[in-house]
Every structure is written in structure tokens, then in C-alpha cells.
Amino acid sequence: xxxxxxESVTKSFSGKVAVKALTLSVLPGEVHGLLGPNGxxxxxxxxxxxxxxxxxxxxxxxxxxxxxxxxxxxxRLVGYVPELPYLYEYLTASEYLDFVGTAYGIDLKSxxxxxxxxxxALQMNEHVNDVMSGFSQGMKQKIAITAALLHRxxxxxxDEALNGLDPRSAKIVKDVLQRLAGEGVSILFSTHxxxxxxxxCSRISIMNEGNLIAEGTVxxxxxxxxxxxxxxxxxxxxxxxxxDTEKIVEALKL
Amino acid sequence: MNWSTVKSLATVLFKSYxxxxxxxxxxxxxxxxxxxxxxxxxxxxxxxxxxxxxPLVPADLMSSFGPVARQSLVVxxxxxxxxxxxxxxxxxxxxxxxxxxxxxxxWLPISPIEYVVASSLSLELTYSPFLFIGLGxxxxxxxxFGESSIVPFFILISVMAYVWGALIVEALxxxxxRISTTLYKKSGRLGVILRIVLxxxxxxxxxxxxxPYILYTALSGIAAGVNVAWFVPVIWPSxxxxxxxxxxxxxxxxxxxxxxxxxxxxxxxxxxxxxxxxSPIPVTITLSKSTAYVPQAGSFLWLDPVAFAxxxxxxxxxxxxxxxxxxxxxxxxxxxxxxxxVLTSGTNPKEALSGVSLVLLAEVSxxxxxxxxxxxxxxxxSSIANIYMLPISTDELVLGKLFLPWxxxxxxxxxxxxxxxxxxxVAAGQFLATLIAAAFNMIxxxxxxxxAGSRYPSFNVxxxxxxxxxxxxxxxxxxxxLVTGAILTPLILYEGTGFLTGxxxxxxxxxxxxxxxxxxxxxxxxxxxxxxxxxxxQKLFSSMEA
Numbered sequence: 001x002x003x004x005x006x007e008s009v010t011k012s013f014s015g016k017v018a019v020k021a022l023t024l025s026v027l028p029g030e031v032h033g034l035l036g037p038n039g040x041x042x043x044x045x046x047x048x049x050x051x052x053x054x055x056x057x058x059x060x061x062x063x064x065x066x067x068x069x070x071x072x073x074x075x076r077l078v079g080y081v082p083e084l085p086y087l088y089e090y091l092t093a094s095e096y097l098d099f100v101g102t103a104y105g106i107d108l109k110s111x112x113x114x115x116x117x118x119x120x121a122l123q124m125n126e127h128v129n130d131v132m133s134g135f136s137q138g139m140k141q142k143i144a145i146t147a148a149l150l151h152r153x154x155x156x157x158x159d160e161a162l163n164g165l166d167p168r169s170a171k172i173v174k175d176v177l178q179r180l181a182g183e184g185v186s187i188l189f190s191t192h193x194x195x196x197x198x199x200x201c202s203r204i205s206i207m208n209e210g211n212l213i214a215e216g217t218v219x220x221x222x223x224x225x226x227x228x229x230x231x232x233x234x235x236x237x238x239x240x241x242x243x244d245t246e247k248i249v250e251a252l253k254l
Numbered sequence: 255m256n257w258s259t260v261k262s263l264a265t266v267l268f269k270s271y272x273x274x275x276x277x278x279x280x281x282x283x284x285x286x287x288x289x290x291x292x293x294x295x296x297x298x299x300x301x302x303x304x305x306x307x308x309p310l311v312p313a314d315l316m317s318s319f320g321p322v323a324r325q326s327l328v329v330x331x332x333x334x335x336x337x338x339x340x341x342x343x344x345x346x347x348x349x350x351x352x353x354x355x356x357x358x359x360x361w362l363p364i365s366p367i368e369y370v371v372a373s374s375l376s377l378e379l380t381y382s383p384f385l386f387i388g389l390g391x392x393x394x395x396x397x398x399f400g401e402s403s404i405v406p407f408f409i410l411i412s413v414m415a416y417v418w419g420a421l422i423v424e425a426l427x428x429x430x431x432r433i434s435t436t437l438y439k440k441s442g443r444l445g446v447i448l449r450i451v452l453x454x455x456x457x458x459x460x461x462x463x464x465x466p467y468i469l470y471t472a473l474s475g476i477a478a479g480v481n482v483a484w485f486v487p488v489i490w491p492s493x494x495x496x497x498x499x500x501x502x503x504x505x506x507x508x509x510x511x512x513x514x515x516x517x518x519x520x521x522x523x524x525x526x527x528x529x530x531x532x533s534p535i536p537v538t539i540t541l542s543k544s545t546a547y548v549p550q551a552g553s554f555l556w557l558d559p560v561a562f563a564x565x566x567x568x569x570x571x572x573x574x575x576x577x578x579x580x581x582x583x584x585x586x587x588x589x590x591x592x593x594x595x596v597l598t599s600g601t602n603p604k605e606a607l608s609g610v611s612l613v614l615l616a617e618v619s620x621x622x623x624x625x626x627x628x629x630x631x632x633x634x635x636s637s638i639a640n641i642y643m644l645p646i647s648t649d650e651l652v653l654g655k656l657f658l659p660w661x662x663x664x665x666x667x668x669x670x671x672x673x674x675x676x677x678x679x680v681a682a683g684q685f686l687a688t689l690i691a692a693a694f695n696m697i698x699x700x701x702x703x704x705x706a707g708s709r710y711p712s713f714n715v716x717x718x719x720x721x722x723x724x725x726x727x728x729x730x731x732x733x734x735x736l737v738t739g740a741i742l743t744p745l746i747l748y749e750g751t752g753f754l755t756g757x758x759x760x761x762x763x764x765x766x767x768x769x770x771x772x773x774x775x776x777x778x779x780x781x782x783x784x785x786x787x788x789x790x791x792q793k794l795f796s797s798m799e800a
Binding site for chain 2: 052082084089091094098099100101108111115116119125126128131
């Protein structure tokens, strides 16, 4: 089956369980939001899908390719934007994109067209020959996004990919993602900005302490939390058991 | 000046300076109180030993030792100033741009004077072992050789010279960062090349300057000529000490006062520079004025496009990262430090060079490929995530990573081998056997280095980072040494013992036997070490745990 599939996936680090028997699917054309507090296991889940981190148990497939058995083939099909864009900062943007493009096996003509259109869209075309060490976080994020979209992937794993982007670029990226979803790309998307998740995601999974605690559309999540008509933020806080924020602010004596 | 701010900032700078070094994880040592305790031990141990041992030395030996002891008192201030400057500059050159920039001081309410005082204090604390060992050795010498009256003056002057070192480093940091920033901003690619060349030249010059032969000659010159070079400020503390010993109190007082004045001058200079430039912020370096994207890719020799892309990235890492410059300087240093004693020994240069060429050949075929390949994984730092997330196979990665070590050492081997053949020609067969052994060694050492580097990487990218754990370093060198020994055995048997000369029915036969044995041993070791390397890389990339 196409899309992103995780079946009973578990991962521990030094005895601490980061992800517990997670089963999740992202269908083709779906923008699937992965929400959860810090340390809930979202990034580990995404790294396992990317075969960067090996799960202890379970099965993961990407567009029908077994990630554990054929990691290189799986990576060819997917684009990934990590939480922190670890770029080679001593390279220029064009050198880095050449490196990524070559690894994905993109021919020179397609690469030129693709890089030019993406960099122009994200207003980075003026910086193509600048060394990336001087880039702001947002600029680095734009290069990471460009690199992830370069090879027209069939699936996208975006770990807080809109962090640091200016409003215009964020809007462009959101529109691009919606269009890619329309073309059948499976998108697993994590963010802490719940308004973005609500606006973009057709389905949402909420993780807490390595467990999948809720999954469904925004409406289904509200019903599950017994809070119909509430905001996604209130629903999220209720489901993750962290709705005591007012008391915490009061206690600060500001 | 707010002293609590200075104290707090000095502690922060000391800790960050110390923890950013290769010993950074041992946070126990990054406590200023622990450092002071270590300093006391470093003073007391040599002091106690020399106070106990010097009276036991026979009188005739002691009398000849007297002038050297007095010279050590004279040169200690110069050594302290130079040592702090050297260590400070090497630290500055070795650190990454991210660590170099302590931007927070740009927006915190800290004055330039407070920053300079705090920064120099942190440097003084970091390098305080130099001062305490120096005093621990020289003070008992002064006491033993009838110079006890000079001790308080000597200690004060030495401490002042030590402070000079820290203040000069502080001033140089502002200037270096400014120059680096301006150079990068204005000259792009040329600036990158210029900087790497300058850093390599500086590193080599510094290491040569601290070569025992040259150091001894220089210090003897300083001790003998302090009165001649009295106009050089860095000599003033030494002139004051010599004058005190004569004794010429007036001259000693004048040079001591001049030294104090110079301290204020350097402090003022450092403060003004810091006020003018503050802490540098990262600049955007434009390597080309063009804003057009021109895709670059292709295969090269035995490299497919992906392996070639990895190799190109490695070359850029080596050429553009300031902290990688020392790895470019090491081969130059190897050659220079091997040649220097030979060329200054006074023997016929042709003979001397032919004698050292075999050592150079072994160094270039063993150390260079191993060093460059063993650091190639660790030097990725956190950017190793790129390799994990891109569809790069183990074969492509290994070939890409080993390309530069092989090319650099291959070129070095050819240059040295042909130079050797020109200076001290041997029979063509023997020359061929030597080349084959060196080539096998070079290729295999690349696999040994990468095998160890992938098993024991150190992703700490701080100053003077090794990019290879200590265990990895030991493993690589033991394994590499064994491999070199095994590969060179047929050649040693042929050239050294003459064992193979008797085989094969004549000189041609024995050379052929040597070549055959070298090929057999080399092929076997190549297969084994390639397996060792591939397994290491596969294991590393099976899962990123950090």
C-alpha cells in the first residue's frame, strides 16, 4: 500500500521508551499532523520513518517500500526537513543543493529548473552563491525545504518545517504542501502552532510520552475530548492533560 | 567598572573556553577553584623537588649549571608572554565560527573595559599552569644560585609578562575577527583561499618556532642579547631582571616602570579595539557575485556522481573550515620537521635528503591517508544527519570519503619517490617494488582510518577537536602500524637483510620475488581492511542513536 505506514513501532533510548507500539498511517494525498508536547516522541517517529533511527520493533513502509530492509530506496522517495536544519554551513546554497540533488540522482537540467523555481518562490535566489554559515535560521530552513522538495518526493516528512519562516514564505510553503497533497503526496507534518495544524491537516495524531493518545480529524478530536466547538488548542491541552496553564501563570506573580 | 560583572563574565568565559576544548567533557576541571588547586600543585611539586634535589648535585656540575639557571630567570618572562600568545592564537584558529562568536556581550550591559578585564582574566586562569610550572622551576634555581634577593621582583615581573600575553591575545582576537570578517565580506573565494593559506603558514611557522633546535638557539640569543635588544618592549622584563642581578638598580627600576607602562598601553589598546569592534557577528560570505544557479555535478576517475559529490564536499570542508586548517598543516609539518634537522646538520644535502626520503615515504603513505580518513566521519559534526537522510550507499560514501586522502598521499608518494630516485637512484625493479608497497600501504591505510573513524567517531566540533575518540586513535595507529610493517616486510627483507636477494636465481628474480610477495601481502590486507572499513561504516549508518 502507498503512503506512510507504521505498525506497532517501538523505540527505546537507554531503557527509556521514546515511542510505544505506534501504529499510524498517512494516506496518499493526506496532510497528517503529528502533534504533541516536547519529548512526546514526534521527532523520533519521523526519524524512524526516514530510517535515520532504527526501531526496536515494528514495521515501517514508505510508498510500499520496507524502510528497514531497503533504506536507500525508501529515502529516494521521501523528502525530509528536520527539526534543526543541519546544513553543511561551509558550503554555498548552490553547492549544498548540488550535493543533495546528486544524491537523489536528479539530472542537471531538472535540477536547474527545480532549484531556480523553488529558490525564487522562497526569495532565496539572491543568496545562491553565499556560504550558508551567515544565513539566518529562516534562510537555512528555506534551503532545507528546497532540498526536501528538489526530487519531487512521493512522501514528505516535515518536522516543524515552518519554524523561522517569514509570513510570505510560510504561506508559500503551506500552499505548496496543499498542492502536493492534491497531487497524491503523503505528508507527515509536525508543528507546535496549532492554528497551522488546524488549517492544513486533514487528519491529526496526538502523541504524549511516546503513546498515540488520539487520532482523527479536528472534529473527531474535539468529540473525543468532549469539547465540541472548542479550539484545537483547548482540545490539545485537554487530551495531553496540560490544561492547567492559567494556574501556572497565576503562580508566576508577574 | 562593576567587579561582580567582571568576575561573573570571567568565570563564564573560562568555563566556555575550557569546555569548548577537547577536555570539555571533564567539567570537573572547568571549575576555577579546581584550576587554582591544580596550579598550587604544579608550583609545589617542582619547587619541592628542586629544593630537595639541587643540594645533592655535585658542586663541579652545579658550577657549570649556574649560567643556565640564571638564563632561565631572564628568559622566563619572554617564554610566558609567547606561550600565552601561542596557545591563545592556536585556540582562536582552531575554533569554529559558531563558537568564536560570543554575541551575547553585544547586547548585555557590559562595558568594553569590563569585557577586556574579564576575557584576559579567563585566559590567565586557563593558561595559569604555564606560570606556576615556570615559577615552580625557576624560583628554587634562584634560591640555590644565590639570587634569593631577586625572587619577589622576579615573580612580579614574570606575572606581569604573563598578563601581557593574555592582553595581547585579547587585542589580537578583536583584530583577527575583524580582519577575517572584512576579508570574507570583500574578497569572497579569494579570501577563503587566502585565509586557509595564512592559517597553514602560521601554524607551520609556530610549530617550527617551537622546534627544540630553533627554540634553544633563539632563547640563548635572547639571554645573551637582552641589553642589545632593549628597545623591544617584550624584552623589557628580561632587561629589568638582568639589571637587578648585576646589580644596576636604576636601570632595573626604569625597565620595570617601562614594563608597567607597557601593561597599561596594551590594556588601553585592547579596550579600544574591543570598543571599536565588539564581538563579531557571522557575516554572509559571497563566493560569486552571480546570483544565477549553475548546477555542478559529474563523475571523476573511479567516482560515480554521488561519490564525487561527497568528495567535493570533503575538499570544501578541508579548504573552508578554519578548524580544519591544522589537518592541512600536518603534512607540511611532517615534511618540514623531518627535513629541518637534516638540512641544518651540515652534512652533504644530497646525502642527507636521500637518507630521510624513506622515512618521508613511510610517513606520507601511512600517516597522511590514515589521519585524513580517520577524521572524515567525526568532522561532519551534527551535519552527519545529511548523510543519514540522503540516499547515499555505503560504497559511495566510502569512495567519496577516501578520495582526498588517497589523492593527497598519492601525490606526496610520487613526489618523494621520484625525488628519492633522483637523489639516490636504485634499480628500476627496486624502485617499482617500493612504489607498489607505498601504493598498497596508502590505499589500505585509508580503509584502516575510515574503519576506525566510523567505529569511534567524535562529533565534538569544538576547538582542537580530534574528530576521533582516543580509543579510535589507538586502534587506528596500532592497526595501521601493523599493516605498514607487514607490507614493507618483503622490501625490508630485500633491501635490509638481503634475505630475498638470494632467491629467484639473481637480482631480477629476487626483485620479482619481492614484488610478488608485496602484491600477495598487500592484496590480502587490502581485502581484510576494506571489509573492516565497510562493516564500520554500515554499522554507523544503520541507526543514528544520538
